[in-house]
Amino acid sequence: MQNADREINKEKISVAEMAKQILEQGRADRLMGWKRGEFFYDNSPAVFENLSELDDFVYDLFCGSNLSKFLVKESRKDGKIAVLLKPCDRYSFNQLVKEHRIIKDNVLPVEIDCDGMLDIDKIRALGIKGIKKITVDGDQLQIDTVYGPKTCAREDVLLMKCLTCKDRVGGDRFELVKEIEAMSSVERYEFWRSELSKCIRCNACRNVCPACTCEKCVFDNDKSGIANKANTDSFEESLYHMIRAFHVAGRCTDCGECTRVCPQNIPLHLINRKIIKDLNEFYGEYQAGEDDFSKGPLTRFDLDDVEPDIVMERGGNK
């Protein structure tokens, strides 16, 4: 990260204390963070305008949502807004600044630490129901439920994006992409058909995506000819997802929000990762949002860029 105009937590105070100090000292007029939910795991993004509102402020293991995109709207309001950015969120923030979607002068970015966020859906998928409380016990989670105590490994229920965290020693984020590449075309088709035919076209992936900030999306534009709200078959949604992936190509920071919000748990990030992997192979390693000024692989032209027929040369698994 190469931006100096940031709040960095040098004194290692709690995030809640940082938030309080920022508002108290008038370093920003408002602060975007997370608000305590109905339960302990359903924190919502929220804007805090004064100290008393901070009573509901929370920063814990269930603050997975990326606040960057909210700034497209928030940075256009009067006054300065401070925003809490986990390491992964900073990439989206930079990318949005680079694309002039966030008015940088109106924002005070605040870098906060993160040890990985938990995914309540993954905990539920383990068959754990009636969840009342979760306590972290080293690598394990002690889960208090209506049906008695349960445990699970913390690593097993981290948000997908945390498993290959860009700022920690994460696993190989292309591992699953490679597995899909290794499939036969029939297997690959079946894999995506099975996943994408679950899509209910709620647009959550698009609306949450920090790279999707068009004023009017082609899919909402009646005059675009592809504003279909319904499918002729259950696999037609693949068109929507592929067009979206191509539109964010080179700009997607791999923040993982698409997969986090998908109500059907479709691993949408894999489509983006496949494109990132290809871009890396074609144009050299590039991380969108690493900074807020450099040109991306698809907005730059070099004489030694690969030719389109690379597609033929590479082929792919038949």
Added chain:
Amino acid sequence: MSAQILTVKMENIGNLFKAIAADQKLYLPLEQAGQVQFLPYDPADDSQKVRLDVLNTVRSAKDLFFPQSENMVAFKKQGKKIDIIENREKVEAFTVFGVRACDARSFDILDRVFLSEPVDVSYAERRARGTVVTLACNEPEETCFCETFGIDAAKPDGDITTWIADGLLWWQANTNKGVKLTDKLLSVDAGLFVDSTGEAKALEEQQEKIREIISQLPLHGLSLEYFHKEELKTIFNSPKWQELSEACIGCGTCTFVCPTCQCYDIRDYDTGNGVQRYRCWDSCMYSDFVMMAHGNPRTSQVERFRQRFMHKLVYYPANNEGIFSCVGCGRCLAKCPSSMNIVKVAKTIGGEANV
């Protein structure tokens, strides 16, 4: 109406499904790529995984009566002439098994919209042809609050109610349609069920257990009385809508997973060979929902967000004897990308009155 209680051993439940599916489509909660949906059961397909342990399917059972999209009518245009071609899909008889108490109640809420005059023909036809077999909830979730709406998860409505207790599936027909299906199953295989009428102690114990769990759930006692008592315009004008809607990203997740959301769009698709008019789900959360040629009365997400919750908590009840358009299934609690939901709205707008 029959008070007869039948049982079938859980290990033989496959026989029951096969018997139902013998002459009609049977929808079961099946796993698809890790998620559970009501999908057509295929007795010949061993790979299908029936998930009676999962409480909420991602999409609610309303899909079977009000599908996400359906053809209405087609047109052929030739010069100045237009031909109307009726091509609505014919609905065959079907049964859905495993509907939970909340979803079963959602049909009553949808009925009040779609079966009021003028009757929605395609919904009415699906309601008439569909037999609903419900399943009591042995393990309610912390997100459940069906109790708020007087729904008993230990005894769901439906044409037939079933329970899982003591290694048995307990089966009780509630309606003529339910009796008809039961009689038909018995006529094909008299040994399919054991008559357990009068020996339902295990079943009663299970029901007690369910009610006991529900009384311990975090949302137990949630009351929406504020929305019955307070003036419509006072609720509408609450300053709290602003902060509540802040986190809303304007997607349609809550709407599409909701068993009672019923808004739809009517659109035309030019097939190149004619025009297909279809109806599909729509969401009041979408920015173009009420967009007109000359303007949009809901220009920001605050207004769209307010519309959705006002509809559920105030407008629908105003038109339907105070009945809320919510069944407490908890899907929006579990699925909203920003963890915003009807419980937070009710508690924030209703303030202390609702906690």
Added chain:
Amino acid sequence: MCSCSCSHEGHEHDHNHGHEHHADALIPVIGVVTDIRVDTPDVKTFRVTAPEGGICFEYMPGQCAMLSIPAVGEAMFSITSSPTNREFMEFSIKKCGTLTDWLHQIEPEQELTIRGPYGNGFPVDDALAGQDLLFIAGGIGLAPLRSVINYCLHHRDRYGSIDIVYGARSSSDLVDIDELKNIWPTLENTNVHLTIDREEEGWDGHVGFVPSYVKELDFSLDKTVLLCGPPIMIKFTLASLQEMGFDKTQVYTTMELKMKCGVGKCGRCNIGSKYVCKDGPVFRCDELDELPDEY
């Protein structure tokens, strides 16, 4: 109600006898455009009949119909003609969107699809009966009122005096209908008051906005008012009427919001708990006070 006399509550019986006798409210019929008249630079009046001639369906003044050109669009329009006209229906349509642009290009004999009638209409047989009526219209707002005016004139003995105040931006924006110039002003106990927003060469009539003109005309307060026009004109005219001493319960207006189904089910055109397509489009102004200000 369902004519098979089945109770829809409980749904205990199978509807095996089918629902063929329910006309599906969402499926349209064919209408033929037999004549197109240019009323103003951006308003045309379309005459529509059933393919076999005559009106497409029965309706009351103030009710609406869904017109569509498949694959272009479908939208709700107020029926401009009076139901006392048995030969044809008329729709005065302003060019302002995809469908209306398209309609403005068609020629006679063009078919379109039509379904309806939708909405409540004006209470011509109840609250309006026996009353002195004051019609106030701005621009295209005359379209729904024209149906009522002609209905009342047809049943002249059922109503008292009739005053019609009609304004538009310029003389060319006053819809060019025969009745307005040559018929209504000549009838007994019927007065037409025209106004345009700005001075104009060749115009010797009144100049000024409708809300102030209404005040100048100083109507007696026992009239029942039917008001229709752009939202801003409605707002200020209603204020003028109240200043004059009219009560909101004396004033009826019609609303317009986005509609898709026309039968109060698609969830689009609500103002609070009321659906414009079903509970409206005609509202008494005091009824609107009970509803959220979201239109």
